[in-house]
Amino acid sequence: MQVCYNCGNEFPEENITREHIPAQNLFFGYGDEYKVNRLVVPACFDCNNQYSQIDQEIRDAIGVMNNGNDEQTELTRKSIKSIMRKKNWADRLYFSEGKVLSVDFSYDDFKKLHIKNFKGVFYAKYGRPLPKDFEVEIIAEGDEEDEKLMGIGKLFYDYVVENDKFLISGHEDIFMYNIKTMNPTDSEYVIDNGDIENSLCVIGVFVYHKNLCSIVIASKKEFLDGIKKRNR
Ligand SMILES: [Zn+2]
Structure with a gap:
């Protein structure tokens, strides 16, 4: 049996997956040298799937906040595409001189994601889920x-x-x-x-x-x- 880092419940080995902290999509477009020694924690199927939508949100937010970092170009491109695929994209983007100035994101989604990463880091450090x-x-x-x-x-x-x-x-x-x-x-x-x-x-x-x-x-x-x- 293994304990899920997020819900804290016990599961048999075959129902446990590996969750990267932070989500793997934050590494999109970066070379392998950026992906060494990443934190990995055990997660049940439900907890692993639960965040995929929100993971994408934070990836998009970080992507568009690029301050001219070349390594991040691929991520930025993907994030802008992803935002513009959504129905309400025009209401969320603010432009200045033809450039994207900022994007509105859901504070609640961010909050969920920071808490998820906190629980992951907590598990990695203390070897148990957050009480x-x-x-x-x-x-x-x-x-x-x-x-x-x-x-x-x-x-x-x-x-x-x-x-x-x-x-x-x-x-x-x-x-x-x-x-x-x-x-x-x-x-x-x-x-x-x-x-x-x-x-x-x-x-x-x-x-x-x-x-x-x-x-x-x-x-x-x-x-x-x-x-x-x-x-x-
Ligand atoms: Zn779980």
Whole structure:
């Protein structure tokens, strides 16, 4: 029997597939040298299929955000084609001087995808699915206008990445990540004790194509209650 990284249920070996974190389509058009040492986690059929639509959404978003990176040209081309195949494409694209300036994407879809990748990274690091008593929130593209939230995001980002390095799945140009437990202490500091059983919070930071950053916060209810109490 094997445990699925996403739903946490047990399945016999023949009903388990291998899921790449992040999705393989983010590597479209890149050479083999970009695809080494990718994270792979066990997934049941349902969980593996569930995200294919959304995987495409994030691929499209990253594709059109190309800042003139040559390696990404193929991905960008494919993404624009994919967007223009959809019925509502004209409503989603904003043009300036004949170039695509930006594209509207569903924030909910992004959120699902960041959570999926968080669960994958979590499984790879701790060897178990995320326990069900953790609730997951994200801070990402689309939250820029909320200054308070961005401030919290910066604190979390520094906690995970400062004094430590990003880990890489495939290549740093595609996916950089790190993940840490976060536990309050009696002093004003928080520590990473790596012990999931006794942790109240786990933070993940992800950077896609050096362009799109998301911070994922998985916490038990006591963690947020504790923060509220301190701030009183
Ligand atoms: Zn599953």
